[in-house]
Amino acid sequence: MSKSAKLILGENEIELPIIEGTESEKAVDISKLRGQTGFITFDNGLGNTGACLSNITFIDGEKGILKHRGYLIENLCEKSSFLEVSSLLYTGKLPSKTELENLKNQIKEKSTIPEGIKKLIKSFPQDAHPMGITSSAMVALSGHYPHLLDQDLSDQQKEELFPLMLGQLKTIAAAVYRHGQGKDFIESNPELDYTADFLYMMNGDKPSDAVAKALDVLLILHADHEQNCSASTVRVVGSSKANLFASISAGIDALWGPLHGGANQAVLEMLDAIQKDGGGYEKFISKAKDKEDPFRLMGFGHRVYKNFDPRAKVIKGYCDEILEKLNVEDPLLDIAKGLETTALSDEYFAKRKLFPNVDFYSGIIYKALGIPTNMFTVMFALGRQPGWMAQWKEMLEAEGMRITRPRQIYQGKTDEKL
Ligand code: ACO
Numbered sequence: 353m354s355k356s357a358k359l360i361l362g363e364n365e366i367e368l369p370i371i372e373g374t375e376s377e378k379a380v381d382i383s384k385l386r387g388q389t390g391f392i393t394f395d396n397g398l399g400n401t402g403a404c405l406s407n408i409t410f411i412d413g414e415k416g417i418l419k420h421r422g423y424l425i426e427n428l429c430e431k432s433s434f435l436e437v438s439s440l441l442y443t444g445k446l447p448s449k450t451e452l453e454n455l456k457n458q459i460k461e462k463s464t465i466p467e468g469i470k471k472l473i474k475s476f477p478q479d480a481h482p483m484g485i486t487s488s489a490m491v492a493l494s495g496h497y498p499h500l501l502d503q504d505l506s507d508q509q510k511e512e513l514f515p516l517m518l519g520q521l522k523t524i525a526a527a528v529y530r531h532g533q534g535k536d537f538i539e540s541n542p543e544l545d546y547t548a549d550f551l552y553m554m555n556g557d558k559p560s561d562a563v564a565k566a567l568d569v570l571l572i573l574h575a576d577h578e579q580n581c582s583a584s585t586v587r588v589v590g591s592s593k594a595n596l597f598a599s600i601s602a603g604i605d606a607l608w609g610p611l612h613g614g615a616n617q618a619v620l621e622m623l624d625a626i627q628k629d630g631g632g633y634e635k636f637i638s639k640a641k642d643k644e645d646p647f648r649l650m651g652f653g654h655r656v657y658k659n660f661d662p663r664a665k666v667i668k669g670y671c672d673e674i675l676e677k678l679n680v681e682d683p684l685l686d687i688a689k690g691l692e693t694t695a696l697s698d699e700y701f702a703k704r705k706l707f708p709n710v711d712f713y714s715g716i717i718y719k720a721l722g723i724p725t726n727m728f729t730v731m732f733a734l735g736r737q738p739g740w741m742a743q744w745k746e747m748l749e750a751e752g753m754r755i756t757r758p759r760q761i762y763q764g765k766t767d768e769k770l
Contacts, residue, residue, distance in 0.1 A: 361389055371402075375410050392759045399655065404587065404750065408441060408742050409578040413656035418663065420576060421445070429666050434571040435459070435518075435546050438738035441576050442514050442745065455515060456545070462519030463540035463549070465489075465527065466496045473524070473531050482528045482730045483608040489524045491601035501595045510745060513596055521600075521737050522546065525730050526553030532724065547571060550734070554723075563721060566674045567731075570714055573663040574732050576739025580655075582606040582613065586740040587747045591756040596744060603740045604733050610650070613736070616711040616728040618650040620719060623684040626691070631683070633691045641700045649695060651712030653704070663710035671713045680720045688716055 356367045357380045366388055369381040379402045386392050395401045410419045418425040421440050428437050432446065439447040439455060447455060469489050476485045494501060497516070500509055519540075527537045530553075538553045547568040551559040559567075577583065585606035590599040607613035626633050640649040654661055675685065692708055695701045711732075718728050747753065 359385075361391060364389065371405075373410075375412070386759075392761070394761055397655075398584075403579055403584065403756075404747065406578065406743075406746060407444070408746060409576045409739070411578055411656055413654070413658050416657060416660040416662045416665075418577075425573065425662055426666055429569050429572050432572070433545070434568045434575070434735070437572045437575050438518065439514075441738045441742040458515035459519040459522075459546065460540070460542045462516045463523050463542075465520055465523045466493075468496065469493065469520075469524065470527065470537060473527050476531065478532060478534055481608075482525075482532060482727050483604060483614075483733070485528045485531070486521075486524060486730050486733060487601045487604040487608075489528070490521070490604060491598055493520060494595055494597035497597070501597075503593045505748075514741065517596070517600065517737060517741060518546070521734055522550045523553060525727075525734050526550055528730060529554050529723075529727050532727070551721075560677075562674065562677050566670050566717060567721065569670055570667065570717060570731070571735035573667055573710055573714075574735030574739075576736070576742060579743075580612065581609070582736065583740055583743045586744050588756045590744045590747055591754070593755075596741070599744055600737065600740055603736070607733055607736065608729060613711075613729045613732040615650055615709070616715040616718070616732060617725050619688075619712055619715040620684070620725045620728070622650045623687050623691075626687050627683055631687060633687055633694065637691070637695055637698060640695075641698075649691070649701075649706075651708055651715070652695060652701065653706040654709045657707070657709070658705040660707050661709045664708050664713055667710055667713045667717070671717050674717055675720055678720050682719070684719070685716060688712070 355370050357370055359366050359368055366385075368385065371379045371381050373379075382393055393401075408421065410422075411417065420428060420437065421444060423440070423446075428440075432440075435455060436446055436452060439445075439451070469492055472492050473485055473489055476488075500513055500516075502509065505513075523540055530537050538556055541549055541552050541558075544552055544558065545564070548559055548564040551557075551564060551567065579587075582603040586599045586603040589602040590596070610618040622636070626636055629635070636647070637649070639645045639647040640652075692712070696707070701707075714732070715725070715728055718731060719725070723731065
């Protein structure tokens with residue numbers, strides 16, 4: 353294939369280089385387009401725009417493939433822990449046994465949050481949304497670690513940040529949960545692994561291996577998803593050389609929305625609404641298909657996956673297993689199963705390639721684990737943090753790194769007189 357593309361703009365023809373990715377993705381490089389022609393490109397929602405070159409995650413939405421650093425997500429879920437995958441994302445390789453032990457020990461040392469952060473969390477109304485508290489606590493950490501706010505961080509500072517952020521967010525998330533329950537905070541238990549410790553700080557009990565494993569897999573499944581809304585936000589904020597605490601806090605805010613991470617909460621709220629309405633999910637499917645009605649089936653559809661979401665496939669297996677192990681009987685689960693089966697055989701959803709995404713099932717598992725609905729997106733943030741950090745680090749270290757500053761096509765009034 354030709355290594356350049358020709359673009360005809362009126363009388364002019366210009367040549368634009370073609371960039372090819374290692375998985376054969378192709379892009380037309382328009383970096384010089386404006387300089388050479390005065391034209392910019394317009395791409396609503398940036399669905400056709402490659403905003404960076406990346407070595408972290410590969411997705412083939414048509415084939416339903418997700419890989420981190422070349423490893424298939426299905427294999428990582430089966431053979432690796434959340435900490436191993438986190439390390440893979442951030443450092444570029446799976447840790448050796450010794451490296452993993454070191455990381456675990458470093459995280460244990462960093463799993464106590466400053467008193468000021470505890471006070472900040474407690475200052476929020478008990479019914480405040482956990483995402484707002486988590487984002488505030490995250491940016492407030494910047495005040496407690498001033499030596500990590502330099503504009504240009506050294507390799508050593510970046511190394512220090514990794515276990516620190518993993519340890520702090522785990523404890524913040526558990527404390528935010530306890531605050532919502534009106535309960536005292538529980539200190540981290542150094543005998544437990546990452547996910548088990550998180551559940552311990554939430555509930556005060558050591559979780560069973562099956563429960564800890566299910567949550568660990570959920571965290572892996574959320575660990576990174578290339579240039580999604582929150583990862584892009586982290587990159588954009590970080591590109592101004594704002595510190596990592598501010599960048600991750602902004603990522604948490606982007607994740608909060610119901611079209612992104614907030615979808616797991618929205619799924620449960622939708623199932624609840626269907627139950628309160630009498631349980632007839634067919635009516636809600638009709639609403640979702642009605643173009644006059646803004647209602648959408650939450651947990652269905654994906655910007656990138658147009659065949660199936662490989663994460664949903666993995667988690668569906670764990671979902672059935674965990675529900676059986678926990679002996680959960682819940683009418684919402686029956687509604688979810690009915691909704692899934694009916695929507696999958698409906699022409700509207702088939703034609704638009706709308707399948708259940710990972711959040712359709714994750715909410716069901718969180719509910720079975722007894723986690724309140726408004727905490728679901730915080731669980732997502734805990735899983736996504738290593739991905740955000742990997743994207744942030746890669747962005748800062750990229751050759752020719754520049755502040756992100758898109759352009760626009762002005763459509764407003766001109767020449768108004770005062
Ligand atoms: N229910 C009903 N119809 C839908 C849904 C849905 N959940 N999702 C998309 N559609 C329809 C649209 O109305 C549109 O129909 P049209 O072609 O007749 O106009 C078509 O499918 C394409 O939809 P777009 O909005 O163009 O798809 P886009 O890629 O922009 O949006 C998104 C993807 C935001 C995920 C969308 O499918 C959605 O809103 N889903 C529900 C929210 C959700 O589950 N979000 C979680 C995403 S996964 C994650 O963040 C981990």
